[in-house]
Amino acid sequence: MKRDLLSIADLSRADIERVLNRAESFAEVSGREIKKVPTLRGRTVINLFYEASTRTSSSFELAAKRLSADLVNIKSVGSSVDKGESLKDTVHTLSAYDPAAIVIRHPHAGAAGLVSRWTAASVVNAGDGKHEHPTQALLDLYTLKRRLGGLDGVKVWIVGDVLHSRVARSNIIGLTKMGVDVTVCGPPTLIPRDVESLGCRVRWSLDGIGDADVIYALRMQHERMTGSFVPSLREYAAQYQIDSRRLAPNQLLMHPGPVNRGVELSAEVIDSPQALIVQQVESGVVVRMAVLYELLTGGGDAARAARGRAGQAAPTEPQPA
Amino acid sequence: MSPQLDHNAQHRPGADLLIRGARLLDPAAGIDQEAELLVRGGQVAAIGADLERPDGAEVVDAAGLHAFPAFVDPHVHLRTPGREDEEDLDSGTRAAAAGGYCAIIAQPNTDPVVDSAPIVESLRERARAEARIPTGFMAAITRGQKGEGLTEMAELAAAGAFGFTDDGLPVVRAGVLRQALQYQRLAGLPIALHEEDPSLSAGGAMHEGAVSALLGIGGIPSISESTMIARDAAIAGYEGGCIHIQHVSAKESVAAVENAKAAGVRITAEVSPHHLTLTDEAVRALDANFKMNPPLRAEDDRQVLIEALRSGTLDFIATDHAPHAREEKEQPFETAPFGITGLETAFAVLYTHLVKPGVLPLDVIVDRLSAGGPVFGIDQPTLAPGAPANITLVDLEAEWQVGEAGYESRSANSAWDGETFQSRVRMTVAAGGVAYRERSFAIGAVA
Numbered sequence: 001m002k003r004d005l006l007s008i009a010d011l012s013r014a015d016i017e018r019v020l021n022r023a024e025s026f027a028e029v030s031g032r033e034i035k036k037v038p039t040l041r042g043r044t045v046i047n048l049f050y051e052a053s054t055r056t057s058s059s060f061e062l063a064a065k066r067l068s069a070d071l072v073n074i075k076s077v078g079s080s081v082d083k084g085e086s087l088k089d090t091v092h093t094l095s096a097y098d099p100a101a102i103v104i105r106h107p108h109a110g111a112a113g114l115v116s117r118w119t120a121a122s123v124v125n126a127g128d129g130k131h132e133h134p135t136q137a138l139l140d141l142y143t144l145k146r147r148l149g150g151l152d153g154v155k156v157w158i159v160g161d162v163l164h165s166r167v168a169r170s171n172i173i174g175l176t177k178m179g180v181d182v183t184v185c186g187p188p189t190l191i192p193r194d195v196e197s198l199g200c201r202v203r204w205s206l207d208g209i210g211d212a213d214v215i216y217a218l219r220m221q222h223e224r225m226t227g228s229f230v231p232s233l234r235e236y237a238a239q240y241q242i243d244s245r246r247l248a249p250n251q252l253l254m255h256p257g258p259v260n261r262g263v264e265l266s267a268e269v270i271d272s273p274q275a276l277i278v279q280q281v282e283s284g285v286v287v288r289m290a291v292l293y294e295l296l297t298g299g300g301d302a303a304r305a306a307r308g309r310a311g312q313a314a315p316t317e318p319q320p321a
Numbered sequence: 322m323s324p325q326l327d328h329n330a331q332h333r334p335g336a337d338l339l340i341r342g343a344r345l346l347d348p349a350a351g352i353d354q355e356a357e358l359l360v361r362g363g364q365v366a367a368i369g370a371d372l373e374r375p376d377g378a379e380v381v382d383a384a385g386l387h388a389f390p391a392f393v394d395p396h397v398h399l400r401t402p403g404r405e406d407e408e409d410l411d412s413g414t415r416a417a418a419a420g421g422y423c424a425i426i427a428q429p430n431t432d433p434v435v436d437s438a439p440i441v442e443s444l445r446e447r448a449r450a451e452a453r454i455p456t457g458f459m460a461a462i463t464r465g466q467k468g469e470g471l472t473e474m475a476e477l478a479a480a481g482a483f484g485f486t487d488d489g490l491p492v493v494r495a496g497v498l499r500q501a502l503q504y505q506r507l508a509g510l511p512i513a514l515h516e517e518d519p520s521l522s523a524g525g526a527m528h529e530g531a532v533s534a535l536l537g538i539g540g541i542p543s544i545s546e547s548t549m550i551a552r553d554a555a556i557a558g559y560e561g562g563c564i565h566i567q568h569v570s571a572k573e574s575v576a577a578v579e580n581a582k583a584a585g586v587r588i589t590a591e592v593s594p595h596h597l598t599l600t601d602e603a604v605r606a607l608d609a610n611f612k613m614n615p616p617l618r619a620e621d622d623r624q625v626l627i628e629a630l631r632s633g634t635l636d637f638i639a640t641d642h643a644p645h646a647r648e649e650k651e652q653p654f655e656t657a658p659f660g661i662t663g664l665e666t667a668f669a670v671l672y673t674h675l676v677k678p679g680v681l682p683l684d685v686i687v688d689r690l691s692a693g694g695p696v697f698g699i700d701q702p703t704l705a706p707g708a709p710a711n712i713t714l715v716d717l718e719a720e721w722q723v724g725e726a727g728y729e730s731r732s733a734n735s736a737w738d739g740e741t742f743q744s745r746v747r748m749t750v751a752a753g754g755v756a757y758r759e760r761s762f763a764i765g766a767v768a
Contacts, residue, residue: 088651108653109538110607129655130537169537193540197531 001294004116004123008134008174015294016178020142022290023283029066030286040069040296043100048090048115049126050076050106055257056126056135059284060103067289069100087111088118095119100296104128122295133166136256137174139287143280144214147252152179157209158200159240160218160264161190161229167256168218172198185209186218186240189229205239206246216254217242217264237263244268252276323698324481324510326424326455326752327448328414333754335363336710339374342384343714347704348684349390349692358388360710363753367706381748383714389687390702391423391711391749393694395483396513396567396591396639397664399425399456401447402440403432408644408731410444413664414453416642416730418757420664421690421713421746424699426457429466430489436461436472438480445481454751457483457697462501462512468493471501474508483697486513488567489614491549493519498553502562511589511697513565514553516574517615521545526655528601528616536607538655541616543571550574554581554588565696566590568641570615572625579634589696591639592626594667595736598674599623603736609650609657610736613643627675631685637693638686640667644732661736666723668715669742677743712750714762719745726760 001015011019029037045064049057057073064071074094076082081090087106094102095118102119104112105126112125127133145151156175162168162184172195175182182200184191196202209215220236230236243266247253253265253275261267269275338360345368346353352368359366361375374380394417400408408416417425427444429435435444441458448456460482464470466489474485485501485508492498492514501512522545527533529540550566554577557564566578569590578590595613600620603611611617629635643660650657668690675681694701702711724738749757 086648086651087653088648106653108655109536110655111653113607114651114653129653132537164537166537169535192534192537193529193542194531195534198535 003295004112005134005291005295006112006116006123006125007132008137008170008177011134011177013177016138016141016174019138019287019290019294020145022293023142023286026286026289035066036068037066038068039293040064040067040100043069043296044097045069045071045101045103045292046094046097046099046121047071047073048094048102048104049074050081050104050111051127053105053126055281055284056105059281060126060288062285063288063292066285067292069292072097087114091115091118095121101292124291124295127166130164130166130169132170134170134174135288135291136167137170138291139280139283140171140216140254141174141178142287143254143276143283144252146283147276147279151175153181154213155181155183155211156214156216157183157185157212158216158218159185159206159242161220162186162195162218163190163192164221165218169198171216172200176200183212187230187236209246210248212251214252214254215242215247219256219258220260220264233263240264241266242269244272247272247274249274254280257281324457324483326457326699327445328452328455328752329450330752330754333756335753336750336755337361337375337378338381338710338750339372339378340381340383340388340712340714342382343386343388345388345704346684346687347390348688349701350703350705352704353684358704358712360712360750360753363710365704365706365708365710368704381714385718386714386716386747388704389421389713389715390691390704391713391751392421392668392690393424393699393702394422394640394642394664394667395426395693395697396488397425397427397642398430398644398660399427400644401427401431401444406731407646410447410451410456411453412729412731413642413644414451414456415757416662416664416728418453418749418751419729419746420666421668421715421749422454422664423702423711423713423749423751423756424455424457424694425664426459426483426697428486428488429459429461430487434461434466435459436464436466438473438476441477441480441482454756457699459484459486459488459513461485462487462492463497466490468497471497471504474501474504478508478510482510484511484513484565486515486567488513488515491515491517491519495552495556499556499560502557502560502564505562511563511565513567515567516546516549516553518545518549521548526612526616527604528618530601530619532601532604536604541614543573543618543622546571546615547573547577550577551580554578554586557588558584558586561587563587568593568596568615568639569626569635570596570618570622572622575625575629575634579629582634589636590634591637591693592630592635593639593641594663594670595661597623597626597630597638598670599736604654607654609652609654610661610734610738612654612657612659613641613661614659627680630689631681636696638667638671638689639693640664644730645734647733650734661734662728662730662732665729666735666737666742668746669721669744670737672717672744673742710750710753713746714748715744716747717744719743721745
């Protein structure tokens, strides 16, 4: 694997499979009473979050802690970012602590790529604007693979606001890479022009959603309602809400969270046995452990050393602490 | 009466030069021959074989070089007044001279906006002190470029403005543009338009297409430009006004210009070196040095622009040289400002990417790099005897890496930073004086 995880597009199918297998081995650790391994002992991981986040930041935090890394959480509110420090200067400052990895969430596309130019640490993109959210795609792949056994030929419909969704973009790329047949569906105002070039099909209505093995509903963000992307939440729900009429018993349901109950999903499907939403959250920790492990030991280390900045603790295999 | 360009000619009086060994190429004048060219007192005195060197004349050994009429760029941003940290009249005109230009016109979207006669007059005064090559200034169409009240166009014309533009911003309200075109009958001078419908482009940072779909960056659709060109051409046609379309980027826009010309509208249009040589594919790396407005478009747009430049539907090449401070461009793509520098690289990028591969002939590029002059009342430079000496000497074989020795411009936001180009400007003569000499290009013998 490369030194950084900036985009799911940077991973080969074999890379993705390695991460998913590694996550599987960490899942076994997570089942124990003491969920820690000493793999990253003495190494520092910095969580640098320029946007509000619950799932992603907490699961990265748990992942780093379960790998025994020292963790620093930085949120833009209350930090020097508040005082007008540029991203570049913040990254230079944090790099002076010699972190092994910087996990960054930022409201603008390409921010993680910029950070990787300014630091010797491995950079993990935890969401950059509407661009990508590669660890979300990996945890979704992991969740789905665990449930279905395999991914080749599986039919997934991604439903909702694709235009503003980094989750959709990373998932279209990641799922397609793993042999999944992807259809995106949503209001024509919220489907990016030429999105077919990413290798998916486009549908404007839910007609035909019966063909899907998996329905992946996206969060309908309230701020999109103020524009004229959709006439009203009511109209959106009438056209695109996944409810018990539209979700067949043989179909699985996914959602990246947080859910707007009664908008993109009805309450009964959220609580149905077909919903994998809680499993997705569970997967978040082990998949992010696997990403940190793969980047900070083995391949990622070699790439970092090649850039003349090794000198960090030797990696160890995961073992119960 | 045409407006007058200003520069400081004190240190570069009318030169006496005997340029030997160059291939002279002046497509507009029908000159294409290997010959000597004699400049006396800042004017082209003769072209021919074995010219006698007058006493005191410098012999310029130009063996293997090409001599072109120097270039004219009616669309540059010199960031003065207000952002002299990014560019000033000295650095901007040095960059222009290094790129082979003998005349440029600066855009008025400065701080304050060039929207009153005293600002034009003070800029002209500064140009007479600082500018290395003749420089003109555009004035705004609307006060403060707010798109509402017209500037005092007649007074601005009398103060020496070269035309009117709200460049950087469109004139959103059709009624305001109509009034400007009506008032043009009194003020004269062309009205140059940055065409963009903000209701279509709002929130956009790059061309809308497959790459923006991949990157999740808001798109600026081609129709945000082309629909405004069609609208404004219709208004200009109705009022009998004269408009110039700045930095055409999309194939739909070329069609709109073509239709307007066919309908007899007094309309001209320009295209930039970056739109002729780059596409939105370059944005994949999310480097803010590929962010400009209008944005880099798709390959089929680029092909249409090239053909339109060849056919003359697009009248000339302008760089839209737009310097920005390093910290402004070292931001995520979406928040970084629009614009790239272009004066120092224009010929080399066009030669390397269009002429050398055989896409466009050399004479088309040479002509279109100075054809913008007449649109704004500046005589197109020529090598013909009797004309003021405006000459660019270029080594078409020389290779150089962009930015390797820094830039003459105060800013470094070039889309081609680090790229190796073939063809290098060795010397520029502007308004009769030597304005630029590349470091390695030795000064010839002086008797």
